[in-house]
Amino acid sequence: MTTKHWWQFAVLCGFALLQAEASRKIEKARRLITNAPHVNMTSVWVFAGVLLLPYSLAGVLVIIVYGHLWLRIQRKMGTRPIHRVVFSASMIMLCAYAAGGIYTAGRMLQQSHGWVSSTTTPVIIAVATLVFLVINNILVATAASLHGRPSHVLVSWPDLALEIATLCLGSLTALALDNVPYLIVLILPPLLVLHRAVLVKQLEELAITDQKTGLLNATAWHEAAKNELSRAERQQSCFGVLMVDLDYFKRVNDTYGHLAGDEVLKAIARMLKDELRDYDSAGRFGGEEFAVLIPDSSPTDIVATAERLRKRVTELEVLAPTENGESMITNLSASIGVAIYPSSGTSLEQLMLTADSAVYTAKSNGRNQVVTLST
DSSP states (O other): OOHHHHHHHHHHHHHHHHHHHHHHHHHHHHHHHSSSSOOSSSSHHHHHHHHHHOOOHHHHHHHHHHHHHIIIIIHHHHHHHHHHHHHHHHHHHHHHHHHHHHHHHHHHHHHTTTOHHHHHHHHHHHHHHHHHHHHHHHHHHHHHHHHTGGGSOOHHHHHHHHHHHHHHHHHHHHHHHHHHHGGGGHHHHHHHHHHHHHHHHHHHHHBBTTTSSSSSHHHHHHHHHHHHHHHHHTTOOEEEEEEEEETTTTHHHHHOHHHHHHHHHHHHHHHHHHSSOOOOOOEEEETEEEEEEEEEEEHHHHHHHHHHHHHHHHOOOOEEEEEEEEEOOOOOEEEEEEEETTTTTTHHHHHHHHHHHHHHHHHHHSSSSEOOOOO
16 A cells, blocks of 8 residues: 555545535435435445555445444434444445456556556446446345345435446546545535435425325325326326225224234335336325326226226235234225216316215225216
8 A cells, every 4th residue: 555545545534524524414314204225425435445545445444434424323313223334334345345346457457458548447437337336236135135125125216326426426536536636625515415406306205205105195196186187188088086995994903003004004005006007196195095096098997997906905915013923914905986087077176076975885885896986
């Protein structure tokens, strides 16, 4: 290790700690409002260290960065025990060493073959970035599977884009520190702005999401339905509104407890997401009632979708926590009311009233059925 390595290490540590302190309140807010895998943007400094420093110093950099995060943010919030922080730091270290190996091998090939540095260095960095990204996501997916969190196995596109952005900033940080060191100060302002932009995006999602199920809340669903109604009026197309009401849901809460009831609601929400198309909209209207918007479909297809959802509810088996451990909840059913534009109404209020009336008709007729009403 040379003197240059040591001062580069010191600069990266200093800026990593400065960024963490400057964004501490934003990071706390982000962790409080999301239950998804958390992209903390420390990869900017870690990846720069991978490209510039020997493996030993790069490893120490990871330890310092994650240790500081835990001491200053995660420990005070009580959200992450120390063993999870150690696991996360170990995963990042593995990704860093793999990317560093690719980068070192690429530079050796570059020197041995006399390749033009200005042409091949960006390619080598891009390959190292890809290796870091792929290995990191594989490790996160494996950890999520082992921890019983299948919803976290696949990284969302916004989170993936955020990871790519931080790695790109890490590459620019390394190039600046290796060639024009004082330019590294230009990395910090866009990074802090990125922190705040991500928080704003999460707050926007929070404002339209039902926190218990992850579906749209009533306000957001109504907005989507209004937009679809306007589109259907212009194009003279057909769409459906389904009201899905779980049968005897109070019995679940009384028999198994409210935590078990919450697990049933989450299972219904997952089923709706799996069964509906990407451009269909499902929302929770409070309690055990859900609303589903089926755009651009024929009346036959809308009723068939409602019947498929009803059948899937009866097939659900929900493993839920109870006072005596865990219990498997089965024999669920739902009464579904269907309203179809324009035969069931030409305004959103008429469609909602018709679908709600159809639900009550289904319950009066014995429950666990689909009923379609027209005005």
